Amino acid sequence: MGLVVGLKDSVAPYVIITPAHNEEAFIEETIRSMISQTVRPLRWIVVNDNSLDRTGEIVQRYASENGFIQLVDIKRSGERHFGNKVSAFNRGLSEAQRLDYRFIGNIDADISLPKDYFEKILREFDLDPNLGIVGGMVFSKIGDRFVNQNVALDSVAGAVQLFRRDCFEQIGGYLALPLGGIDAAAEIMARMKRWKVHTCPDLTVFEHRRTGSAKASPLGARVREGRRLYSLGYGLLFFSLRCIYRALEPPKCVGSGAAFLGFLLGLLRRDPIVLPPEVVTFLRTEQRDKLLRNFRSR
DSSP: OOSSTTOTTEEEEEEEEEEESSOTTTHHHHHHHHHTOSEEEEEEEEEEESOSSSHHHHHHHHHTTOTTEEEEEEOOOSOOOHHHHHHHHHHHHHHHTTSOOSEEEEOOTTEEOOTTHHHHHHHHHHHOTTEEEEEEEEEEEETTEEEEOOOOTTOOOGGGOEEEHHHHHHTTSOOOOTTOOHHHHHHHHHHHTTOEEEEEEEEEEEESSOTTOSSSOHHHHHHHHHHHHHHHTOOHHHHHHHHHHTTTSSSTTHHHHHHHHHHHHHHHHTOOOOSOHHHHHHHHHHHHHHHHHHHHHO
């Protein structure tokens, strides 16, 4: 213990990386949140990933006044996809290698945080040496309101994942996956290696654009969600019950139906499962055990 004691209004041994592609509409909220943190990171590395808008200009303006912010510009060809996010994250990671940090994580460029967010997150790590990944509960903006993502407490939304460094290095960091799910893959592998993964339900985070919706309609994003979870190796029974459980999330019923359609498309097309067989076996065993526990508790 003692990691955050006396660190208020100071810095702590963590590094945050934010891949940002055309985020001028949202990134200033994220910047203000990071600047206002009671415990700031050693470095916040914002990777301006081939943006065609004012993202880099906005970040540079704040970086010139705040020494912990570092802007990295990268150029590439092609459109936005999840593989680019991993490449951008890894570019930021290469900048962090000379720093002596104990925790490393991702914050998306459309996130706003309470000012004591990282102070509380670091305290969670301090209390449990087996904790590998931790984050707050994300509320995503859908229409004109923020809706709770209702992430399971043994999971952490990819928009706010913070890793203990040992955990991050043991799982090999983020994997570049064609349909995304890099955050889910990371936490599945972390749990397989006996690290705890935990969302703090009382620590609220606001996401100003729902994940996966930057280039797709809400229903299109849910179809892609289904395809993505199929590609990670989710079991059909578990995913079906998940859709029923989440049927009242917006868009009500139709959203879950779209996700189930995406899953079936992956199944019928026999799309490849992207995770190693031993990871898929662990995931399906974990899902089966959850179903059994829920059944026995009723």
